[in-house]
Amino acid sequence: MMASLLEITGLTRHFEGITAVDGIDLAVQEGELVSVIGPNGAGKSTLFNVISGLDRPDAGGVRLDGVDITGRSPEKLARLGLARTFQHGRVFANLSVLDNVLVGTHARLAAVRPGWRGFGPLGELLLAVVRPGAVRREEAALRSEAEAILARFGDRLVPRLDHPAYSLSYANRRRVELARALALRPRLLMLDEPTAGMNETETTEMEEVIAALKATGLTILLIEHKLDMVMRLSDRVLAMDDGHSIAEGAPATVRDHPAVVEAYLGHPANQRTAVA
């Protein structure tokens, strides 16, 4: 059997008194799109935070391409090709659209980050001032690559390359975030509710972009509430509730799983109370 690109075993994270993520196991194969669904507070974003290194697990492990990455810092994981977006959107508000995407290329900077042992930062400062040919070429290449990525979103972002991100619409900010993640050239792309707050047209556009990315063979882990979209895009689905995995498998199977239905609609008893 082929090794999984991402392999999570028994991942657990407690916060004061509650267990936000409770013994989650998941394996994502190269080129697969796996969605994580579940009601609000199910622990999906905590799971993302633990995988991407922003939070540390209390138990369990994460392996990327066979390498144990449990508890590694997010900046190291970025270098290994793990890119993520954030649930509430975290663009750099005062940076231009293009600069936002260029920050996404940071982990790939090579010419301007010399490996002088112990003096790397000093060398980086000097090279940023002097800018020899290699540095200039690298910067120019990254710039045109960033522009190409932004062109994926049609004329939504291209006319606004120099606009500060705070001036963008909400949907455009989410697009910038995705573009920034793509600029990392990720091996694993983690999208946390990429269509939150988008209207139907915008959601459809985003779905097309994600489908196109999947078609290129990119491995994607997706948190999404819009179930129709999840059904169309996903190879497999993991449903979470209360920190637990309650169902995993093919999209339709998970959707119809009684535990999933119950998690979304509540117990019959609760429903009655809610109506009363």
Place this chain on the structure above:
Amino acid sequence: MGPWFDYTVNGLVVGNIYALLAVGLALIFGVANLINFAHGSVFTVGAYLGWTALHYLHTPLPVTILLVAAGSAVVGVAIERFALRPLNHRSRIAPLLATIGVSLVLDQAVQLIFSPDPRALPSQLPDWRLPIGGVTIGALDLLIAGVGLTSAALLFGFLRFSKLGWAVRATAQDPDAASQMGVDTNRINAVVFAIASALGGVGGLLVGMFYNSIDTTMSFDATLKGMVAMLLGGLGNVPGAIAGGLILGLAESYGIALFGTSYRNLFAFALLILILMVAPNGLFSRRRELPPEPMTGTFVAPSRPLRLPRPALAAIVVVAALFPLVWNQPYVLQTLTNALLMALLAFSLTLVSGTVGQISLGHAGLLAIGGYASGLLALDHGWPFVASVPAAGLSTAILGTLMVLPALRMTGHYVAIATLGVGEIVSLVILNWTGLTRGPMGLSGIPIPAIGPIELDTPRALYWVVLVLVVLLGLLQVRLLSSHLGRTWRAIREDEVAARAYGVEPLRYKAMAFAFGGFGAGIAGAIAAHLYSYINHETFNTQLSILAITVVILGGLGNVLGAVLGAVLLVALPEIFRAAAEYRMLIYGIALLLLIRYRPQGLLGTI
């Protein structure tokens, strides 16, 4: 045994005062999520209110205490209402900077009304002492302990059993939820400021009586000691603050006993840095990590910076260069040279605090390192000016970055407090390391700047030298900002978490900014030292750091040209118009308050 008992009593008495201050700071931090840098100024106001009551009204002590508490409470409510409430829902560093402005205004107002000379504040208490097994405790010691214990008990009762106290605690836990449940959070803030300021003011009165002397320099010390005590107990932890105050008082008292008075503050600040590094949540907290503080380091209003076309910039430089030929007045040129030196410091600060978003309140410490490095190299080792100045720049870059590295691991408020502490430590090390720095005598006879055999002894020559440096370092900084470093630094400022998720190592890039900024600031300090020919541990003080922050905000955070403009406006103009020094600090304070309120993006806009 005898003396140690005295040190213990003394430590506990002073610790009670620190506890009074720390409790107020903790209350305010609890509900307003703010470190109140004006707290020490309220403390001073309290001391002077007490003096006024005693001197003019001849009030008996209990009445004096009540008057001081009431008067200080009014000042506290006014601070909350007029300086802080308008900043609700702004980034959390904005109100912090506003309280710095308030403290400048209050301190200068007190100084203008009462003159800066110290005054005696007699204690009015009978001069008896209670003998206990060979040692004695005075009436005043007991009074201070009594006031401390009584106010702690009253406060506990208020918070625990009164309805208003419940509302205060609810607001501290979750202001939004509290206000949805019908709590008027503005009123709660005002109440808390009133209580905290009353305690602080009474603390000022008691300290004045304890030392039988009050003056306007008490404020800064009081703010810092209160802050250290509060941090010991844990940010916003009221019982912890009382314990923190007593611990700090005892630590200081024993420290002085062992090492001497000039080490007093060094202990407090070393304790501050230690606690920030080892247990940033205080001694009594079990939480395992810092609470998330998204976007607190930034104080950046959305704005489009004003960009001057290159020919206009070139024209400005040419005019500045030709200026001494047209107007060769030594006084004006010296003033402008000072402004340009401030611009060099502001370049450094605008990079660190503006571009990278790490508010530094101890930046003048870098000038001190640079000044002493160049001065000592010239005096003790005969280095020529052209060698000692760059060497000073390099030493400042290295030393400054190493010292501030622990602070750069922190976020938001912690950076501001830690840098303030580091700035103070620089000055105290200079004061106490007599073998290297000549201690309190300072460095005198630092040689006049010279390039080879040419002595730059005219104001004109000095002006040109500094102008060249400003242009060079300014251009260098602009070039850095246009490289990948510019966007990386700004990304850290905007959202450190997101930046890390894309491979940016925050510590590395903050340190790079600090090193580059430290180099420029070190050069500025070195030139200033040669220019003044005499410097001591107080030449580059915290007031200068605060002025630099004001300059940087006035020009626009991160804005290099803005730093020059801000320096000229705030340093040169008041001097040329011959505003008296005490009014100048008042002007800075008011300027800072108005800027934060009405034009946080500064004159030329943030970059």
